[in-house]
Amino acid sequence: MLKRRPRPILYVLVALSALISFFPIIWLILTSVKTQAGVYAWPPQYWPDPFTAKNYVAIFTKSPELLRSILNSFIVGTGVTVVVLVLGGMAGYALSRLRLRFAGPTMILILAVSMFPPVSLLPAIFQNFLQLGLLNTYAGLIIAHSGLFLPIAVWMLSSYFGTLPIELEEAARMDGMGYLRIFLTVILPLSWPGFVATGLIVFIFSWNEFPLSLVLMTQSAMRTAPVAISLYPGEYSFPWETISTATVLAIIPILAVTAIFQKQIVGGLTAGIGK
Amino acid sequence: MAQVRLQNLGKTYGALSVVRGVDLSIDDGEFVVLLGPSGCGKSTTLRMIAGLETINEGELTINGTRMNDVDPKDRGVAMVFQNYALYPHKTVFDNMAMALKLSHVARPEIQRRVAEVAEMLGLTPYLERKPAALSGGQRQRVAIGRAIVRTPEVFLFDEPLSNLDAKLRVKMRMELQQLHRRLGVTSIYVTHDQVEAMTMADRIVIMDAGEVAQVGTPRDVYDRPANFFVAGFIGSPAMNFLTLRRAGEGWQAEGAALCLPALPFDTGKLDRLTLGIRPEHIEVGDQTTGPWCFDAKVELAELLGADALLNLGVDGVEMLARVNGTAHPERGDSLRVKLPPDLLHAFDPATGGALPRKA
């Protein structure tokens, strides 16, 4: 038997790797409460001196376009999540349970398609969206992102469905339910952790997605947060404190939701991996 | 009240044939057990009756109506699964009421029927609980209750007790028997446990590699196994087999000195056959002499409690005998054994079929 003793080295390593992964975020948050002078001070200021909330006030009063971009990201992310969960849920269920003849190859194909770099899809998407009038519309970016992130959702959800006992559905069939009713009243209520995990990942992916958002949303009022923040620097200045503040505001929703649902995310990500 | 008929029923997955030529006619109120080793096609057969698997070949009729293409819910069958298959997010009441709700039975009627069945199964205190808050035995009772509430024509059970511990299994087995006596509903019960089969069945259907090996009452399959497979499968410990060669009037064990007199079987022109004798039928310590008595040496003795198992060497042939556990012989003892000719079985080694006894 291996003895499980707390090992100090292990704790140090964990603390160190946590610090390294969190350093950018800590730096970001600290920068958002520094004054402009503090940001450009030399030697660099590690601890804000003085603390200021001015940047936050400024964002709300002077840079409505950044707030607007956060809202855009939120709208797009929510739309994508809904679309992907609905379609991915149905596709994942069909692929995992209906004993379709080509379920295996279909899953591989879906995975293969998702390997294309998004940029390679850009010319085709751009030209079609241009003709369809979908540029600079929420619907356009939602469609594009949905296509991008549907594969991972299908994979995650179908592996989650795979963990539910098949007899449950058979019992439901004996009870007189059809496939749709089984899906809605048996599968959905039991697989919400999988849906939460998948939804969150899709939301985060959509929130972070850059190349398509950059090209499909060109009007400044329609930009998403990552694009707006990266384009924010003015011609001569580089207002790091404002950028940091906007970024903090942009990641807060994600951090909050992730914290709330972290158990489901871990469960959902590891579902179907052995047992 | 229902008669179930399977005619030449078969199931294939692609090129793989898992069930073939199953013919079976089940009478109203009969309790039939499908018994066989794991993977022999019992569940597949049951699931074809349930409508959970399509029937590739043959015909299934219930009360004379062809059911091959009828939806599971319209066949008048209810099924109890091995792992209960209760809806984890619904209460016991809702689990039991689901089928009635789906077939639009009026609410008061549902209440009445669920309450009645819950009372019968001792589930009344648990109606508002979720399955997770029940023990294994209680969950299986709910699963059984869910089947009863529908008042089906046929009950189907797929190894319903194999997830329970040994003690509970015996208790539930008896409850199921009482329930069957009380309700009298035609039942088809799948198990790989021969004790369950022997104790519960009116008739046992023994399956081997997708085919029916024998259909008969528990007594039939124990006393008169139709073939080598059934003989070896029914009974625990398993029947002793020895290969014999014709030697003049009598028979000699292959590769051993043991010689037997003329056998009471229609051996026809066979010059080799497989002889079977159950461990519990070997008489040990019998001092009388006769053509069926032999010298034996105890090579190993195991006390099981009430019984003891003896590994015997009988003129070069290994045999297992089951004897009374009180004052049983020990390792190294020499003794006499008798192989009672009335309790011997003989099989054609080529076909496995049992040889008929001489009239």
Ligand SMILES: Nc1ncnc2c1ncn2[C@@H]1O[C@H](COP(=O)(O)OP(=O)(O)O)[C@@H](O)[C@H]1O
């Ligand atoms: N969906 C399937 N595809 C291919 N083979 C299957 C499938 N379902 C069952 N089988 C095979 O059919 C045989 C019989 O299975 P089953 O009826 O479950 O056996 P039992 O219940 O007697 O243990 C097994 O060999 C099993 O591997």
Ligand SMILES: [Mg+2]
């Ligand atoms: Mg089985």
